[in-house]
Amino acid sequence: MTHPAININCVSKIFGSGRKRNRVLHDISLAVSRGEVFGFLGPNGAGKSTTIKLLLHFLRPDSGSLRVLGHLVGQEEFRHRIGYLSEFPFFYDHLTARETLLLSGRLSGMNKASLQKRIPLLLERMNLSTAIDRLVGGFSKGMKQRLGMANSLIHDPELLIFDEPMSGLDPLGRHLIKGLIAELRSQGKTVFFSSHILSDIEDLCDRIGIIHRGRLLYYGGLAEFVAGGAHLEERFVEVIEEADHACPA
Amino acid sequence: MPALRNLWYLALATYIEGIRHKALWAIVCLAIVLTMANVFVAQLFTWDLGKVSVEFGLSAVSLTGLLLVFFLGMKIMADDLERNRISLIMSRPVAGWHYIVGKFFGLGVILLTAALILGGGAVLSMWYVTWQFPAYVPPQFSWLVYGMALGSQWLGLMMMLAVSMLCFSFASQPFVALLLAVSTYFLGQNMELLRRVVVENAHAGILIGQEKVVVALSWVFPNLSLFDKKAVAAYGLAFSGQEFGLLVLYCLTYSALLLFFAVQLFKRKELA
Amino acid sequence: MSTGLVRNIALCVFLGSLYVASYHTLLSYRADHVVRSQHSSSWNLPPLVLQVLAGEFKGLVADLMVLEAGARLGTEVVRNPQGGFRVVPKQYDWPTIHQLFVGSQTLDPAFAQTYTLAQGWLPWEPAWMVAEAQDILKIAARNRPWDWRPLHDMGFNEYYFRNRPGEAGKLYLEAAKTPNAPSFLTILGSRLAQKGGETESAIVIMQSMLATKDKEEPGYADMVQRLQALEGVRVIEKAVGKYEQAVGRNPGSLVELIASGLLESLPSNPYKLEYCMDQAGIIYFDRPDCRKPPPGETGR
Numbered sequence: 082m083t084h085p086a087i088n089i090n091c092v093s094k095i096f097g098s099g100r101k102r103n104r105v106l107h108d109i110s111l112a113v114s115r116g117e118v119f120g121f122l123g124p125n126g127a128g129k130s131t132t133i134k135l136l137l138h139f140l141r142p143d144s145g146s147l148r149v150l151g152h153l154v155g156q157e158e159f160r161h162r163i164g165y166l167s168e169f170p171f172f173y174d175h176l177t178a179r180e181t182l183l184l185s186g187r188l189s190g191m192n193k194a195s196l197q198k199r200i201p202l203l204l205e206r207m208n209l210s211t212a213i214d215r216l217v218g219g220f221s222k223g224m225k226q227r228l229g230m231a232n233s234l235i236h237d238p239e240l241l242i243f244d245e246p247m248s249g250l251d252p253l254g255r256h257l258i259k260g261l262i263a264e265l266r267s268q269g270k271t272v273f274f275s276s277h278i279l280s281d282i283e284d285l286c287d288r289i290g291i292i293h294r295g296r297l298l299y300y301g302g303l304a305e306f307v308a309g310g311a312h313l314e315e316r317f318v319e320v321i322e323e324a325d326h327a328c329p330a
Numbered sequence: 331m332p333a334l335r336n337l338w339y340l341a342l343a344t345y346i347e348g349i350r351h352k353a354l355w356a357i358v359c360l361a362i363v364l365t366m367a368n369v370f371v372a373q374l375f376t377w378d379l380g381k382v383s384v385e386f387g388l389s390a391v392s393l394t395g396l397l398l399v400f401f402l403g404m405k406i407m408a409d410d411l412e413r414n415r416i417s418l419i420m421s422r423p424v425a426g427w428h429y430i431v432g433k434f435f436g437l438g439v440i441l442l443t444a445a446l447i448l449g450g451g452a453v454l455s456m457w458y459v460t461w462q463f464p465a466y467v468p469p470q471f472s473w474l475v476y477g478m479a480l481g482s483q484w485l486g487l488m489m490m491l492a493v494s495m496l497c498f499s500f501a502s503q504p505f506v507a508l509l510l511a512v513s514t515y516f517l518g519q520n521m522e523l524l525r526r527v528v529v530e531n532a533h534a535g536i537l538i539g540q541e542k543v544v545v546a547l548s549w550v551f552p553n554l555s556l557f558d559k560k561a562v563a564a565y566g567l568a569f570s571g572q573e574f575g576l577l578v579l580y581c582l583t584y585s586a587l588l589l590f591f592a593v594q595l596f597k598r599k600e601l602a
Numbered sequence: 603m604s605t606g607l608v609r610n611i612a613l614c615v616f617l618g619s620l621y622v623a624s625y626h627t628l629l630s631y632r633a634d635h636v637v638r639s640q641h642s643s644s645w646n647l648p649p650l651v652l653q654v655l656a657g658e659f660k661g662l663v664a665d666l667m668v669l670e671a672g673a674r675l676g677t678e679v680v681r682n683p684q685g686g687f688r689v690v691p692k693q694y695d696w697p698t699i700h701q702l703f704v705g706s707q708t709l710d711p712a713f714a715q716t717y718t719l720a721q722g723w724l725p726w727e728p729a730w731m732v733a734e735a736q737d738i739l740k741i742a743a744r745n746r747p748w749d750w751r752p753l754h755d756m757g758f759n760e761y762y763f764r765n766r767p768g769e770a771g772k773l774y775l776e777a778a779k780t781p782n783a784p785s786f787l788t789i790l791g792s793r794l795a796q797k798g799g800e801t802e803s804a805i806v807i808m809q810s811m812l813a814t815k816d817k818e819e820p821g822y823a824d825m826v827q828r829l830q831a832l833e834g835v836r837v838i839e840k841a842v843g844k845y846e847q848a849v850g851r852n853p854g855s856l857v858e859l860i861a862s863g864l865l866e867s868l869p870s871n872p873y874k875l876e877y878c879m880d881q882a883g884i885i886y887f888d889r890p891d892c893r894k895p896p897p898g899e900t901g902r
Contacts, residue, residue, distance in 0.1 A: 137417070137420070139417065140600045141600065160422055161422070164421075171409075171417075176347060188335075188336055188339060188424055232418070375665070375669075377718050378715055381661070385661035389658075389661070389662050392658060519657040560658070564661060565712050
């Protein structure tokens with residue numbers, strides 16, 4: 082039996098305690114099949130990044146469980162099979178792009194020889210060939226975003242988890258990333274990415290999950306969500322407003 | 331072995347990041363200036379020029395090392411956590427202890443590099459004093475003891491580095507971690523003095539009757555005064571290889587214990 | 603010029619004027635209300651507190667304290683009302699200077715500069731802090747087992763200031779045990795301990811102290827005078843010795859000694875006093891009536 086790429090089961094997360102207690106996720110459950118592109122969307126502060134951090138075991142759930150590629154998060158090792166791009170990728174400013182990818186690749190178990198071949202190819206794909214030996218501290222935001230993308234792909238993982246991958250990119254950069262995601266799907270990779278840019282979701286995703294104030298409002302096929310000829314943006318706003326009326330903040 | 335590989339690359343990345351940091355070179359330049367000033371400062375005195383030169387040189391190493399631990403080391407750790415740079419590492423198959431220990435070794439080698447540069451400068455200035463003013467160098471002065479004193483200095487700094495890593499592993503804010511580390515440093519430097527006062531002095535005020543508490547504290551906090559061999563090197567006093575070996579052992583075991591606790595606390599930390 | 607530039611210049615001038623006025627006022631206030639503290643509060647800390655604050659930099663702080671003490675000694679240049687400059691001794695704050703020595707020694711008990719400078723200034727006029735100097739030297743001797751000088755200086759103080767040759771002798775013998783100690787210490791110590799041959803011993807003490815004393819330090823001229831006087835006494839004692847060998851008894855007076863022809867004339871006394879010889883044949887250069895000072899009375 083093939084496990085889903087991602088399986089989130091009744092996960093809740095609370096930050097703080099006492100009077101500052103803040104429940105950021107309420108019993109989230111969803112599954113992402115292997116080989117699909119799943120869009121996780123919601124307004125700012127909805128809980129998208131928190132969900133992703135729970136998947137990576139940067140945070141621990143207060144209830145529920147998460148599985149990645151069949152492995153129970155927090156109990157079994159799976160990070161060599163995933164690639165992660167954070168919303169704001171930060172690197173060691175005094176390492177070059179090449180050294181950064183070398184570090185990531187070696188930590189993921191790749192050997193030096195294959196890395197020496199792969200790094201230039203990957204950076205060229207990301208339009209960073211000219212900056213291969215420049216210190217990352219001198220990179221622009223867009224360059225760092227693209228380096229982050231290269232960093233997530235260096236070890237050729239099965240599952241890619243991107244947190245706002247288009248953030249900070251100009252139209253050319255966005256086009257590059259969208260093309261990359263489409264390419265990854267054609268290679269049979271699973272892509273789970275969060276975004277609040279609906280046009281990207283429309284263009285790329287098979288299935289989506291909509292989260293608002295820590296609650297999963299919709300989870301399923303994109304086509305079903307926009308059935309009846311509605312635009313994604315209209316439906317999205319409708320769903321959010323319905324939720325707000327039902328449970329005012 | 332994946333663990334050794336991860337430790338090596340994390341240490342290497344930390345070392346390169348630190349070595350290329352401008353703050354490091356500013357600190358080293360300051361210390362080089364101090365070392366050069368050593369020669370002139372020694373000549374302000376008419377007796378024991380050798381002792382002044384040795385102490386000035388070793389103090390420059392100590393001061394630089396402390397600046398590196400408290401500012402550069404803690405800045406690198408703080409940036410990792412605050413700027414979420416740690417996700418670059420922890421999204422890989424890297425265990426918490428790989429990260430902590432790898433960082434420790436990387437920063438430790440930075441400290442060693444700085445200590446060697448400054449130690450070299452201190453040796454040069456001391457050599458100048460022994461050449462120009464041989465009559466004012468203590469008769470038992472020994473280059474071997476001087477070298478061991480330098481080594482002891484570095485060992486003390488490694489203990490402080492381990493303390494800093496522990497503080498970082500549980501403190502909520504980098505500034506709190508810095509305060510805790512600095513306080514531990516002051517306590518550690520005066521631990522021997524405190525113990526002596528309480529055990530030997532009948533007029534120890536509120537500490538009377540608290541010998542057990544103070545002795546217990548001296549086991550919990552690092553006894554950094556043991557690593558201060560400036561006076562020993564300055565006057566050429568006895569400093570055996572056996573004592574040096576025991577200092578190395580104390581440093582290794584205490585640092586290992588602190589790193590162990592740091593790892594346990596780090597595992598429970600949430601990288602929000 | 604644009605309005606913005608004019609505004610910026612005006613603001614700069616205004617702020618600059620405010621700054622100059624306030625700083626000038628502050629400096630004038632400080633000049634008019636100079637308070638010279640009797641004791642420097644910065645250094646007047648208990649030894650334990652000093653040690654705690656100095657941490658691992660005790661040696662450096664000790665160096666600084668002794669430099670500070672040195673800076674408060676000696677002379678300074680002041681302006682004459684009628685123009686020009688003159689050199690005057692500094693206004694000595696002896697309690698603070700002593701505190702600086704004690705503080706420096708607390709932090710680094712083996713530092714030679716501390717005890718050397720303390721010995722050079724404290725026991726002498728106008729400080730007259732002999733006991734304090736002895737305490738400092740005692741600690742230095744304990745912490746510098748390779749150095750004979752602290753004990754040697756203690757011996758000198760016992761002899762010169764406290765008129766206790768016996769005690770001085772013991773200290774010189776103790777100093778003689780130090781590795782590489784000069785051989786004269788043994789001879790000196792035994793002579794003084796036996797209370798015999800004091801003049802020769804005293805001459806050696808003076809010579810050994812003068813060899814290491816700076817001409818600028820207080821007491822140098824006194825010691826030179828004392829040495830000259832002692833050398834004069836030695837000349838007379840030798841003549842007395844020859845008289846005793848020849849006649850079988852001490853001369854009744856110095857006049858009798860000169861009349862015997864064994865001494866051509868009395869050596870000049872740098873203190874401008876007459877030499878006196880008592881019935882036991884002891885020669886005094888500073889007691890024309892031959893009255894012996896009681897033990898413990900500080901000498902000149």
